Amino acid sequence: MLTIKNIITNKQEVLDRLAIRNIDATEKVNKIIALDDEKRKTQKDLDDLKSEQNTLAKEIGMLIKNKQNEEAEAAKEQTNVLKEKTKLLTDAYNNLESEINAILLTIPNTPHDSVPRGKGAEDNFKIREGGEIPTFDFTPIPHWELAKKYDIIDFELGVKLTGAGFPLYKAKGAQLQRALINFFLDEGDKAGYIEMMPPIVVNEESGYGTGQLPDKEGQMYHCQIDNFYLIPTAEVPVTNIYRDVILNEEDFPIKNMAYTPCFRREAGSYGKDVKGLNRLHQFDKVEIVQIQHPDKSYQTLDEMVAHVEGLVKKLNLPYRIMKLCGGDMGFTSATTYDFEVYSAAQGRWLEVSSVSNFEEFQSNRLKLRYKSKETKKTQLAHTLNGSALALPRIVAALLENNQTPRGILVPECLHKFLNFKIID
RNA sequence: GGAAAGAUGGCAGAGUGGUCUAAUGCGGCGGUCUUGAAAACCGUUGGAGGUCAAACUUCCGGGGGUUCGAAUCCCUCUCUUUCCGCCA
Numbered sequence A: 001m002l003t004i005k006n007i008i009t010n011k012q013e014v015l016d017r018l019a020i021r022n023i024d025a026t027e028k029v030n031k032i033i034a035l036d037d038e039k040r041k042t043q044k045d046l047d048d049l050k051s052e053q054n055t056l057a058k059e060i061g062m063l064i065k066n067k068q069n070e071e072a073e074a075a076k077e078q079t080n081v082l083k084e085k086t087k088l089l090t091d092a093y094n095n096l097e098s099e100i101n102a103i104l105l106t107i108p109n110t111p112h113d114s115v116p117r118g119k120g121a122e123d124n125f126k127i128r129e130g131g132e133i134p135t136f137d138f139t140p141i142p143h144w145e146l147a148k149k150y151d152i153i154d155f156e157l158g159v160k161l162t163g164a165g166f167p168l169y170k171a172k173g174a175q176l177q178r179a180l181i182n183f184f185l186d187e188g189d190k191a192g193y194i195e196m197m198p199p200i201v202v203n204e205e206s207g208y209g210t211g212q213l214p215d216k217e218g219q220m221y222h223c224q225i226d227n228f229y230l231i232p233t234a235e236v237p238v239t240n241i242y243r244d245v246i247l248n249e250e251d252f253p254i255k256n257m258a259y260t261p262c263f264r265r266e267a268g269s270y271g272k273d274v275k276g277l278n279r280l281h282q283f284d285k286v287e288i289v290q291i292q293h294p295d296k297s298y299q300t301l302d303e304m305v306a307h308v309e310g311l312v313k314k315l316n317l318p319y320r321i322m323k324l325c326g327g328d329m330g331f332t333s334a335t336t337y338d339f340e341v342y343s344a345a346q347g348r349w350l351e352v353s354s355v356s357n358f359e360e361f362q363s364n365r366l367k368l369r370y371k372s373k374e375t376k377k378t379q380l381a382h383t384l385n386g387s388a389l390a391l392p393r394i395v396a397a398l399l400e401n402n403q404t405p406r407g408i409l410v411p412e413c414l415h416k417f418l419n420f421k422i423i424d
Numbered sequence B: 001g002g003a004a005a006g007a008u009g010g011c012a013g014a015g016u017g018g019u020c021u022a023a024u025g026c027g028g029c030g031g032u033c034u035u036g037a038a039a040a041c042c043g044u045u046g047g048a049g050g051u052c053a054a055a056c057u058u059c060c061g062g063g064g065g066u067u068c069g070a071a072u073c074c075c076u077c078u079c080u081u082u083c084c085g086c087c088a
Helices: A004-009 A011-019 A026-065 A069-104 A143-149 A155-161 A171-190 A204-209 A235-240 A294-314 A361-366 A391-401 A412-417
Strands: A125-130 A194-196 A228-230 A246-248 A254-263 A282-292 A319-323 A335-343 A348-359 A369-371 A378-380 A382-390 A407-409
Touching (some): A004 A011, A004 A026, A026 A069, A125 A294, A171 A194, A171 A391, A204 A235, A235 A282, A294 A335, A294 A382
Antiparallel strands (some): A335 A348, A348 A382, A369 A378
């Protein structure tokens, strides 16, 4: 969430930035500023009261020590009044605080200056594209049919075992998954990311830390007995490593990555979006996460985009990089680039990665800070993450784009992880 | 799953109702000495809020309670360790 300090000191800028999302937050911001002012005054009064009580308590201690019991009793009487007042003020203070927080939670991150205005996906700005859309001298088959034809992914068996959206990968299909994961992790390793194998079940605090809770509660699978959540992305455990951490400037940049399965309930999705591998309840993903000094986070964002671009290039997939407009950006992001690959038989662009700079929005909730060498104070760090990459849609595009009458050709970058070069 | 012990500052570790704004040690930072370094010695040493700065408030696993006063007593939750049981 946004910091109150930022809202107060840069009020107009905050409002202007939020306008990029087509949000007029004037009312909320004014309310927060007013409430915060009141909170501050209340705190001052409360502090004074407590100070008075502390002094009195010490005096009573002295009086009792000196056996001046009558005076001590009289002093005790005094504290009763103070206690009453303290209770009232404490309640008022707590109310103000939760009121402020409640509003704060409803305000999304302020988009970066460079983020284009716009309403939805149609207003996203294409940064670059690459690769070539394949042409066929036959009608290309969609991946779910290819999967069946070569018996590499069994959607029906997944339904039997669990339900829709939980496919079972078989034989070369399963091996292809493994190869992709290895490829992504190896590339990440070359780029300096430290590999992690985190828990894929997290507690409530972690859910709040990265902002999945409370807003997206219904999107996560919940183990009620233990109050744990299945992670919707490795971002949750890998970023929460730094919850309540104060870093040194020398620690930057922190570069971590993790392969994990991801679980999403995807309530409300339907139609062609959920066909085949397009949208699943369980899928595999390698996530890259960086924590960076605020001055360098945008440089880092570019670096991460370049990394992901390298992956889709090596996989030889037609891709485009979209800079999301204000209206299409996620709640917590300040800048997001989406990667889409073209899936030739479906004839659609599929989102396979989303690379974002959250600036200090996540850090604020995580209490992820660093000690500034210059000011000697603790300041919020910037967090960034991106998929590098999510498997299912990559697989969908690979199957559809690389199909030939003989079988499906496996891209060269995966050969060293596999003992076959064609799925037939 | 059963039993017991425990959770204190970056780490180790004292403190069991009243200058605890937490001893001591280690580590860190600054200084003296030195050509430089080490050693020795001296000083300093966290987070949050607040203030021009201070004062002040708050934080001894989380929450609640008792008390004029809680790291210290009570309740509760969480976690850790050890032992037993079960087990990949």
